[in-house]
Amino acid sequence: MSAYLVSFVLISVAVFSFFLTKKKIQTAYIQSSASNKKKQFKTQPKYFGYITFLWVLAPAVLLYFLTSYLSNFEAFAFLNSTWVSSLLIVGISCILGLWKFNKINENYPARNRFEKSIEIILLLSSGIAILTTLGIVMSVLFESFRFFGDVPVWDFMFGTQWSPQTAIRADQVGSSASFGAVPLFVGTLLISAIALSVAVPLGLMNAIYLSQYASSKFRTFAKPTLEILAGIPTVVYGFFAALTVAPFIRDLGESLGLTVASESALAAGLVMGIMITPFVSSLTDDVITAVPKSLSEVLSYFITVASMKIDEGHIEVICFLK
Numbered sequence: 001m002s003a004y005l006v007s008f009v010l011i012s013v014a015v016f017s018f019f020l021t022k023k024k025i026q027t028a029y030i031q032s033s034a035s036n037k038k039k040q041f042k043t044q045p046k047y048f049g050y051i052t053f054l055w056v057l058a059p060a061v062l063l064y065f066l067t068s069y070l071s072n073f074e075a076f077a078f079l080n081s082t083w084v085s086s087l088l089i090v091g092i093s094c095i096l097g098l099w100k101f102n103k104i105n106e107n108y109p110a111r112n113r114f115e116k117s118i119e120i121i122l123l124l125s126s127g128i129a130i131l132t133t134l135g136i137v138m139s140v141l142f143e144s145f146r147f148f149g150d151v152p153v154w155d156f157m158f159g160t161q162w163s164p165q166t167a168i169r170a171d172q173v174g175s176s177a178s179f180g181a182v183p184l185f186v187g188t189l190l191i192s193a194i195a196l197s198v199a200v201p202l203g204l205m206n207a208i209y210l211s212q213y214a215s216s217k218f219r220t221f222a223k224p225t226l227e228i229l230a231g232i233p234t235v236v237y238g239f240f241a242a243l244t245v246a247p248f249i250r251d252l253g254e255s256l257g258l259t260v261a262s263e264s265a266l267a268a269g270l271v272m273g274i275m276i277t278p279f280v281s282s283l284t285d286d287v288i289t290a291v292p293k294s295l296s297e298v299l300s301y302f303i304t305v306a307s308m309k310i311d312e313g314h315i316e317v318i319c320f321l322k
C-alpha cells in the first residue's frame with residue numbers, strides 16, 4: 001500500500017469523523033435545548049469535530065515514526081512490509097478516533113482541549129526547528145574538529161594555496177592537498193567589492209527616483225516588480241552567470257585582445273550585484289519614505305551649509321538658502 005493511498009484514507013476518515021462528531025453535538029444541543037430552554041452552550045460544535053479529527057491524524061503520525069524506527073530491529077522485521085505497517089497505522093488510528101467519538105459529549109471541554117492540543121503542536125514544531133538548528137551546528141563543529149585534526153589552524157588561516165585534491169582511499173592516487181584559506185577570503189572580498197560597486201549605485205538611484213520623482217502609478221507597478229526580482233532563487237542567478245554572463249565577458253575580452261576566463265570574478269560579481277540590487281533599492285526606498293517630509297526639508301537645508309564655527313561649546317551654522 002503506497003504512502004499516498006494511506007494518507008488519503010487517513011485524511012478521509014479524519015474529515016468524516018469531524019462532520020460526524022459535529023452532527024452528533026448539534027443533535028445533542030437541540031435535544032438539551034428542548035428539555036431545558038435556559039441552558040446555554042459556550043462551545044461551538046466544530047471544536048468537538050476538531051478533537052476527533054486530531055485523534056485520527058495525530059496517532060497516525062506518531063505510529064508512522066514509531067514503526068519506521070522499530071522496523072530496524074530484527075524482532076520487528078515484519079514492519080518492513082508496507083501492507084503490514086499501513087494496515088497497523090490505519091487500524092489503530094481508526095480505533096482511537098471511534099473511541100473518542102463514542103466518549104465525547106456536549107459536556108466535554110472541547111474548546112479548551114483543542115486549544116491545548118494546538119499549543120502542544122506549535123511547541124513541538126518550535127522544538128523541531130531548534131533541534132534542527134542545533135543538529136546543523138553540531139554537525140559543522142564535529143566535521144570542523146575532524147578537519148583541524150589533520151590540517152593545522154595556522155596553515156588554514158594563512159595558507160596561500162587552495163588545492164583540496166587528496167586521496168580518499170589507500171589505493172587511490174591523489175595530489176598533496178593544500179587548504180590555505182587566503183585565496184578564498186581574497187576571492188570573496190573581490191566578488192563582494194564588484195557586487196557592491198554595481199548594486200549600491202543602481203539601488204540608491206532607483207530608490208531615490210521611486211521615492212522622490214516617480215508618479216504613484218509607476219511606483220505601484222515598479223515596487224512589486226522589484227520585490228519579485230528579490231524573490232528569484234540564487235541558483236537561477238548562478239545558471240544565468242554560468243550560461244550567459246560568463247561567456248559574454250569571455251567573448252568581450254577576446255575581442256579586446258584580453259584573456260578572460262569563464263570563471264572570472266567579474267562575472268560572479270556582476271551577477272551578484274544584479275541579485276542584491278532589489279534588496280538595496282527596497283531597503284533604501286523604505287528608509288527614505290519613512291522619514292517625515294518636514295524632517296527631510298530640514299536636512300535639505302543643512303546640505304547647503306557653507307561654514308560651521310564652534311565657539312565655547314556652541315555650534316553656529318551659517319546656511320545659504322536659495
